[in-house]
């Protein structure tokens with residue numbers, strides 16, 4: 001007992017010393033920042049150094065509630081504390097190792113079967129930033145805790161506020177994915193709550209640590225399903241010291257403002273991959289073979305290029321298949337080259353750059369280009385296709401549903417829909433190059449349409465992707481049923497597909513209930529196995545659904561943590577009103593309350609300690625993939641789930657009580 005207390009005190013001393021060392025590192029960076037413009041040679045260097053130091057200072061911020069280290073490795077006679085960032089003492093000796101350092105990997109991967117030279121692995125328990133306990137595994141003596149108490153406490157803690165990092169408790173199968181190589185694209189098929197989002201965010205942080213310069217230049221992009229979700233995950237990367245990652249929905253990646261709505265049928269046709277071919281064909285149909293010679297004067301001489309030579313140029317460039325606008329410039333450049341050759345032959349010397357530029361812009365050259373390879377904007381191309389979608393790739397019925405109901409006069413006055421915005425992006429990718437990110441993480445990827453997948457493919461052409469999703473949670477009309485199909489649209493057909501099946505969120509009883517839906521969902525995915533045997537499930541029938549919901553929320557408020565009331569989208573306002581009438585504060589943009597009323601359509605990716613699902617039959621009836629939506633909704637609960645219904649439960653849940 002005495003030795004335990006002594007040990008605890010030694011660790012607390014190390015924590016205090018590490019804090020002091022971190023403070024010293026931060027002060028040093030602040031001093032450098034203050035004198036940066038004196039040491040840097042020129043204003044540009046000063047600016048770069050300034051930005052670097054400002055980032056470094058932000059990196060070194062100490063948050064008293066977030067422990068500086070969470071583990072220790074004893075290897076030979078050395079002890080290494082593992083934490084969120086490197087901390088060194090005044091002599092440069094490590095006091096805390098960053099969790100992403102190569103040596104730290106042993107903290108996550110070592111086991112009694114394969115100790116990897118680790119004698120003892122120690123995990124620390126903290127309460128509000130104070131070190132209160134530790135747990136040792138003497139791996140070389142064959143001692144290993146199946147499921148650590150500290151991990152169980154972490155996953156069973158009440159969830160309030162945004163998502164937190166999981167660095168202290170990353171599991172070996174998650175660690176494999178987090179530390180995959182930068183050039184490897186991976187697809188994670190994970191049942192609800194298996195840590196897909198967590199893995200994706202930690203992989204981004206890991207890659208930024210290992211390939212900082214390369215990725216800072218090319219950028220890292222995280223794509224999530226909606227802004228509520230992005231808000232929920234927004235603080236994970238900053239707590240890991242990474243602030244320069246772009247987080248966006250697919251819609252926000254696109255430049256076109258959305259001002260109109262498609263019918264579901266029109267949206268479905270527009271999101272079909274054949275539309276990519278329709279746009280490409282329409283674009284290339286604009287290219288034509290010159291029939292007339294080009295005759296152009298430079299003020300001193302008149303030059304002539306034969307139709308055959310012009311046709312050869314157009315044919316060659318078409319075969320090289322560059323983006324369309326680059327093709328147009330290539331044709332122009334080759335015409336100017338031919339003119340230069342003629343000029344050299346006649347005058348005996350090479351004309352200068354100004355002459356070349358002038359000839360490239362000469363009216364006859366521009367007229368020829370406008371006929372043979374006319375300039376076009378992405379909006380113009382989509383406008384033309386939606387004005388007259390005649391193409392044998394589409395049935396006449398499909399052509400009809402996507403034709404403008406009220407055709408705008410010009411592309412500029414068009415009111416675009418969300419699916420049109422994707423088509424405009426496709427057209428933009430055909431016309432010009434799109435900048436590629438170094439790495440892209442896509443969450444809830446099962447819902448991407450093929451055309452949306454191509455939006456991502458263009459932005460990750462020279463980078464890798466981490467695709468995260470669950471086929472069982474696909475709710476969009478075009479949601480994929482097979483990862484290979486989606487990976488092909490993403491341009492990464494050979495990516496590894498890895499399953500995750502250990503659930504960290506949803507208690508076993510709730511997983512069991514949700515798994516009853518799986519056979520009816522038409523997808524082939526492994527079932528989840530919950531790590532949590534705690535939790536409570538309650539299914540209640542009632543005459544008055546609103547009254548019962550109010551009662552359930554009042555009971556839920558007697559426990560700790562967040563409460564999510566999930567209802568069919570159309571009933572959300574009525575339920576919120578009933579709760580307010582009964583004096584219950586509901587969280588919204590202006591207030592933080594513990595109770596959220598969530599339309600089922602927005603539940604994806606989120607979690608609440610206590611979930612109250614109101615009238616499952618309505619949630620199922622609201623959309624074509626309503627059963628998949630119910631599967632999502634049922635798996636949001638961390639500790640307790642109430643299912644309230646006045647109508648019969650959907651068939652796969654028949655007989656549960």
Ligand SMILES: Nc1ncnc2c1ncn2[C@@H]1O[C@H](COP(=O)(O)OP(=O)(O)OP(=O)(O)O)[C@@H](O)[C@H]1O
Nearest residue numbers: 166169170171192193194195196197198504505605
């Ligand atoms: N290794 C871990 N240690 C502690 N908590 C974990 C671990 N892995 C995941 N979690 C927690 O489990 C919960 C679910 O994780 P996450 O949201 O990443 O799962 P998901 O697979 O993306 O779920 P969904 O399918 O619902 O989108 C989160 O609260 C997360 O912090």
